[in-house]
Amino acid sequence: MKGASSQCLAVIFQTILSPILLIAFIFSAALFYSADFCYISRFYDNRPATADEKIGEKHKVGFAMGEGNYKDCDVFSGRWVRDYSRPLYEEWQCPYIGDQLTCLNHGRPEMDYRYWRWQPRACYLPSFNATLMLEALRGKRLMFVGDSLNRGQFTSLVCLVQRVLPQHAKSIQTFGSLTVFTAKDYNARIEYYWSPFLLESNSDDPNKHRIKDRIIRNGTVDKHGQHWKKADILIFNSYIWWVEGVRIVQDWSEEVKNIKNISTEDGYRIAMKMLVKWINKNRDPKKTTTFYSGMSATHQASERWGGSPKGNCFNETKMLEDQTFFAARTSLLHIINEELGKSAVPVTLLNITQLTSPRKDAHTSIYKKFFEGPLTQDQKANGTRYADCIHWCLPGVQDVWNELLYAKLLFFP
Numbered sequence: 224m225k226g227a228s229s230q231c232l233a234v235i236f237q238t239i240l241s242p243i244l245l246i247a248f249i250f251s252a253a254l255f256y257s258a259d260f261c262y263i264s265r266f267y268d269n270r271p272a273t274a275d276e277k278i279g280e281k282h283k284v285g286f287a288m289g290e291g292n293y294k295d296c297d298v299f300s301g302r303w304v305r306d307y308s309r310p311l312y313e314e315w316q317c318p319y320i321g322d323q324l325t326c327l328n329h330g331r332p333e334m335d336y337r338y339w340r341w342q343p344r345a346c347y348l349p350s351f352n353a354t355l356m357l358e359a360l361r362g363k364r365l366m367f368v369g370d371s372l373n374r375g376q377f378t379s380l381v382c383l384v385q386r387v388l389p390q391h392a393k394s395i396q397t398f399g400s401l402t403v404f405t406a407k408d409y410n411a412r413i414e415y416y417w418s419p420f421l422l423e424s425n426s427d428d429p430n431k432h433r434i435k436d437r438i439i440r441n442g443t444v445d446k447h448g449q450h451w452k453k454a455d456i457l458i459f460n461s462y463i464w465w466v467e468g469v470r471i472v473q474d475w476s477e478e479v480k481n482i483k484n485i486s487t488e489d490g491y492r493i494a495m496k497m498l499v500k501w502i503n504k505n506r507d508p509k510k511t512t513t514f515y516s517g518m519s520a521t522h523q524a525s526e527r528w529g530g531s532p533k534g535n536c537f538n539e540t541k542m543l544e545d546q547t548f549f550a551a552r553t554s555l556l557h558i559i560n561e562e563l564g565k566s567a568v569p570v571t572l573l574n575i576t577q578l579t580s581p582r583k584d585a586h587t588s589i590y591k592k593f594f595e596g597p598l599t600q601d602q603k604a605n606g607t608r609y610a611d612c613i614h615w616c617l618p619g620v621q622d623v624w625n626e627l628l629y630a631k632l633l634f635f636p
């Protein structure tokens with residue numbers, strides 16, 4: 224990123240190079256490697272990281288490169304860097320990926336989108352160690368709550384850890400809105416609870432929720448919340464369902480006669496307030512950890528990034544170079560920040576919007592199972608109409624969300 228490179232050049236300027244050399248430096252190819260130079264110099268500067276006490280001294284920690292210094296590092300601010308050692312697992316190695324996200328199995332022809340890692344501006348991410356993650360989850364329940372994007376992150380996390388478990392020591396089961404992956408020997412559970420608005424809604428059925436007229440209930444989240452109470456680690460999200468608009472009702476018995484229109488922003492604020500209320504009533508910050516996963520970028524109109532007026536993520540194979548592009552509804556980010564900021568029990572934001580915004584190349588697009596059946600060749604040729612520019616292929620972008628979750632959970636709480 225430009226910012227990081229120029230900051231680094233300034234450091235080089237002050238500490239190493241004379242002005243003349245600096246000019247030579249700028250006009251040399253070294254410019255392109257300045258970020259890597261910073262990478263290496265920081266590597267030698269870093270103080271050793273301290274692992275979270277929860278995990279204990281006995282588990283030494285493997286880092287991507289050297290040891291990270293996470294103090295004051297905003298891991299969500301950074302850039303994508305080429306990495307041909309990726310992906311972290313193969314699609315065929317993970318039996319838990321649903322038909323909606325298996326892009327290679329649905330004929331995606333190019334794989335460029337898989338070879339990127341996330342490089343925070345000011346530190347390195349620890350490399351994901353599945354055994355260490357399971358150790359951290361020993362005897363615990365980690366639960367994702369929210370919409371299908373959170374289900375994607377759940378699936379990614381299961382894929383990341385399941386590799387180190389023998390067949391007999393892992394299982395997955397669904398009970399209504401709740402899906403539970405169990406790592407038997409660790410007595411650990413990774414779970415997902417379908418609740419696209421967090422508030423009660425007419426879209427709460429885990430299977431039948433293809434509803435255009437979406438109605439939320441102006442009330443607490445307690446009805447769903449009873450299923451979350453016992454989770455040690457909770458990761459909430461709720462975004463995409465709001466964008467197309469909602470209506471609101473005070474009580475389901477009044478549904479027919481008393482539905483009111485409400486702006487997405489006003490509805491979303493109610494959901495955030497009710498979530499914070501529930502968190503403060505039900506979460507003990509000494510024993511539990513609570514995250515909120517921010518808005519996942521969508522790429523449904525290429526006009527927004529200077530593309531053709533009718534296009535979307537279909538046939539996009541390169542990410543955007545402008546890494547400051549923001550592909551989500553800013554007003555909702557403000558509401559998330561404001562309302563979660565008021566919570567007495569701390570809620571950590573997984574601030575994934577910036578890092579997903581350039582990734583128009585990584586959506587499932589037409590390479591997924593369609594409800595209506597497989598696309599014909601003609602339909603594929605006109606894929607813009609059918610492309611899913613919301614969800615992400617697995618393996619892919621969402622594995623990085625879990626690397627960030629892992630980093631936050633184990634290394635710099």
Ligand SMILES: *[C@@H]1O[C@H](CO)[C@@H](O)[C@H](O)[C@H]1NC(C)=O
Binds near residue numbers: 282283352353354358
């Ligand atoms: C992963 O963590 C486990 C448990 O702490 C440790 O034994 C192992 O050496 C680690 N693996 C790597 C590659 O760092």
Ligand SMILES: *[C@@H]1O[C@H](CO)[C@@H](O)[C@H](O)[C@H]1NC(C)=O
Binds near residue numbers: 441471483485
């Ligand atoms: C939601 O309910 C609260 C409390 O009952 C009420 O004050 C508020 O006006 C309601 N909001 C909407 C949009 O109906």
Ligand SMILES: *[C@@H]1O[C@H](CO)[C@@H](O)[C@H](O)[C@H]1NC(C)=O
Binds near residue numbers: 484
């Ligand atoms: C509510 O919104 C719908 C659809 O946007 C519109 O047709 C209807 O007139 C609105 N109702 C009120 C009371 O504003």
Ligand SMILES: *[C@@H]1O[C@H](CO)[C@@H](O)[C@H](O)[C@H]1NC(C)=O
Binds near residue numbers: 299572574576
């Ligand atoms: C999240 O990231 C956005 C842009 O990437 C930034 O504007 C915002 O301040 C961040 N929010 C928090 C709470 O860090």
Ligand SMILES: *[C@@H]1O[C@H](CO)[C@@H](O)[C@H](O)[C@H]1NC(C)=O
Binds near residue numbers: 538603604605
């Ligand atoms: C996809 O993009 C490539 C290169 O931009 C272009 O040549 C091709 O015609 C596009 N295909 C479709 C089906 O739009």
Ligand SMILES: *[C@@H]1O[C@H](CO)[C@@H](O)[C@H](O)[C@H]1NC(C)=O
Binds near residue numbers: 601605608
């Ligand atoms: C593709 O879909 C658009 C929008 O529905 C339609 O206007 C166009 O004729 C279709 N093109 C082809 C080649 O089928």
